[in-house]
Amino acid sequence: MTSLATAQRSLADPSVRHPLWPPLTRGCPVTSTEEVAYPLDIDYAYDEVPADLFARPAAHGLERWAPLLPPLAAPGLGEGNTPLVELADGLWIKDESRNPTWSHKDRLNRVAVSAAVASGARGIVVSSSGNHGAAAAAYAARAGLPCAVFTSPDAPPAVASHLRAYGATVLTVPRASVRPLMLRIVDELGFQSVSSVTDTAHTGHPFGPEGYKTLAYEIALDLGRAPAAVHLPTGYGELLFGVAKGFRELARLGVTDSVPRVYATEPAAAGALTEALRTGRPVARVPVGPSIAYAIDCEISGYRGVLAVRETGGAARTVTDEQMAAAQAELAAQGLWFEASSAAGLAGFRAHGPHEADGPVVCVATSSGYKDIGTARHAYAPMDPDWQSIKTALTESEPPK
Amino acid sequence: MTSLATAQRSLADPSVRHPLWPPLTRGCPVTSTEEVAYPLDIDYAYDEVPADLFARPAAHGLERWAPLLPPLAAPGLGEGNTPLVELADGLWIKDESRNPTWSHKDRLNRVAVSAAVASGARGIVVSSSGNHGAAAAAYAARAGLPCAVFTSPDAPPAVASHLRAYGATVLTVPRASVRPLMLRIVDELGFQSVSSVTDTAHTGHPFGPEGYKTLAYEIALDLGRAPAAVHLPTGYGELLFGVAKGFRELARLGVTDSVPRVYATEPAAAGALTEALRTGRPVARVPVGPSIAYAIDCEISGYRGVLAVRETGGAARTVTDEQMAAAQAELAAQGLWFEASSAAGLAGFRAHGPHEADGPVVCVATSSGYKDIGTARHAYAPMDPDWQSIKTALTESEPPK
Secondary structure: OOOOEEEEEEOOOOOOEEEOOOOOOOOOOOOOOOOOOOOEEEEEOHHHOOOOOOOOOOOOOHHHHHHHOOOOOOOOOOOOOOOEEEEEOOEEEEEHHHOOOOEOHHHHHHHHHHHHHHOOOOEEEEEOOOHHHHHHHHHHHHHOOOEEEEOOOOOOHHHHHHHHHOOOEEEOOOHHHHHHHHHHHHHHHOEEEOOOOOOOOEOOOOOHHHHHHHHHHHHHHHHOOOOOEEEEEOOOOHHHHHHHHHHHHHHHOOOOOOOOEEEEEEEOOOOHHHHHHHHOOOOOEOOOOOOOOOOOOOOEOEHHHHHHHHHHOOEEEEEOHHHHHHHHHHHHOOOOOEOHHHHHHHHHHHHHOOOOOOOOEEEEEOEEHHHOOOOOOOOOOOOOOOHHHHHHHHHOOOOOO | OOOOEEEEEEOOOOOOEEEOOOOOOOOOOOOOOOOOOOOEEEEEOHHHOOOOOOOOOOOOOHHHHHHHOOOOOOOOOOOOOOOEEEEEOOEEEEEHHHOOOOEOHHHHHHHHHHHHHHOOOOEEEEEOOOHHHHHHHHHHHHHOOOEEEEOOOOOOHHHHHHHHHOOOEEEOOOHHHHHHHHHHHHHHHOEEEOOOOOOOOEOOOOOHHHHHHHHHHHHHHHHOOOOOEEEEEOOOOHHHHHHHHHHHHHHHOOOOOOOOEEEEEEEOOOOHHHHHHHHOOOOOEOOOOOOOOOOOOOOEOEHHHHHHHHHHOOEEEEEOHHHHHHHHHHHHOOOOOEOHHHHHHHHHHHHHOOOOOOOOEEEEEOEEHHHOOOOOOOOOOOOOOOHHHHHHHHHOOOOOO
């Protein structure tokens, strides 16, 4: 199956079209303003989508959905096809920790690294606190391209091991140096960035979020319908946008009868999308306080998030660290260990609803507990083999809830 | 679909049959000797297997294969249905890190915890350096049972975080106290052990290895045939046995034309199965030296391993730490990050072959790099933003192989 992608379109004005190549990673050159570098969207020849595309079962590897993705020029790692686990009656967790690098970011990177390969990039560059960097490094390695990962020296030690594992050049330079160095790597070395290179707002790679559409396709196939609502941890809003777009495509193609409301959950320590929607602006910038949700505590939002919420009738809300920790604990007590930011979707649902059921509710959990800020901070201490205390611990403690 | 399991049979003499319940976790009471507590195997009403069982696609959750498994009384986590990733022409990696707790052990624990639930156990007990304990804790939590995990104080710090995550009681008592305390927990508190409770050899839970059969089912479905050879990291040989049994069942049921040779790879620092096969004994005990393969450096073997190798025409071989590290690096350079022991299957294939191709070769990679002994030992150091050194690193280094 070949890609039906036809063009890049401005998200500010879909009538402004650009050729599919090269990927416009700095935003739309026509519609962007001084305030916002508007991201590009990908258009497809929707009337040529094979009739049986959604009749066949899900499968590993985004090539399963090739007609509705940009060309997949980079080899894959069997990404996607993650399970939907029922947490309670009608409440489902989409377990994205079951991707090749144990986060949802593999879906974006399969597509974005493919764009880099197809457009002749000499390497991949990415700025990330963890998941995005690891995924970019894995797909770059798989494609045989060098990869530069700008990351924080504060990354959890297990994540530091992960980022190093694929042979990428890990750069822990001061924050103020990141953007200028990224641009030099792009401009002077011919690398392609799979994270945002613009200053004024989050723009991001135009092709990358297309990978997230496959989450929607899989959920609809598993449920046999569109859910009523989807709750997502939200940083820059790329995941939010991709999932919303995927569900809108399904309705457009007649695969489902409806589009779920898409709810963004941001950490209360940041909340730029919530602020943008509150003030009616395309993007917002907010002060960022301390948070356990280091994967999504973003200073600026992206216009993609505004569109995803608006076009599905959803909302953006914030949750406190305590609410995320409670959702994380609720999931772990059911055998599902995610990092705190990954539990934000469930935290948002628990805190803000809506709780009236007019169909299944899906919370997307994005990444493994191995990425958590608190992981690997404490080794074990040896214990005395005292029977009475062991017996007490095993018989008088509360059972897991 | 309901289970077609009919009985427990002694692996020493399959004509010795016992009822399916209760699970005989201490080995066959009839055929065991002072030297070996022979494990039990599960028999099925094979002539009642639905004709379309292997015609339908794979799916998450072992219930997909319910007729050929013991009853799945414990709720699942969408385990299994992991991808087969092509590493080179005809050489495939079965990526078991893509299970709910990121290792193959989820397959065993879904089945073994189900046996505990169905037989009225008051809790789960397990002795494990990592993967097995995390999986047992997750499935126990999911089933609402308390769980005791005996583990080594030397576990990597990220694995320590993982073991704690599901609310299990983690016990880091001295090694000599483990077995007596496990037996007290079983006998006095009514818990069921999902790891071996016998002294004389590895016996293990009779139902657990059945979960590993599903690996064979998935591989055969993905390839459209049985592979020529399967290479597996081997500790106590439960995975080895389950995979071999699954392929033998497929041939018996006419789903495939042949049974692959099953090759066990053990760390050279241990190698009990290799020793048992060399000396023609049902089990062997060996001294254990230092090794990076902490998940499989076992002092004793189990009779299951001998049977798996013998009945498929395979072999057991050892690999050095250097060979495992090289295989681990080969996989990481392709975007696949596993712990060192998980790379033992590929290491065994690279070191010992056979390399002549009479069909696809599958190496099972058991667990995520997050479980590696070296993970999370080193955080980042901040770097200077020096362009020349960054440029050199990105343009003059060897590309990933």
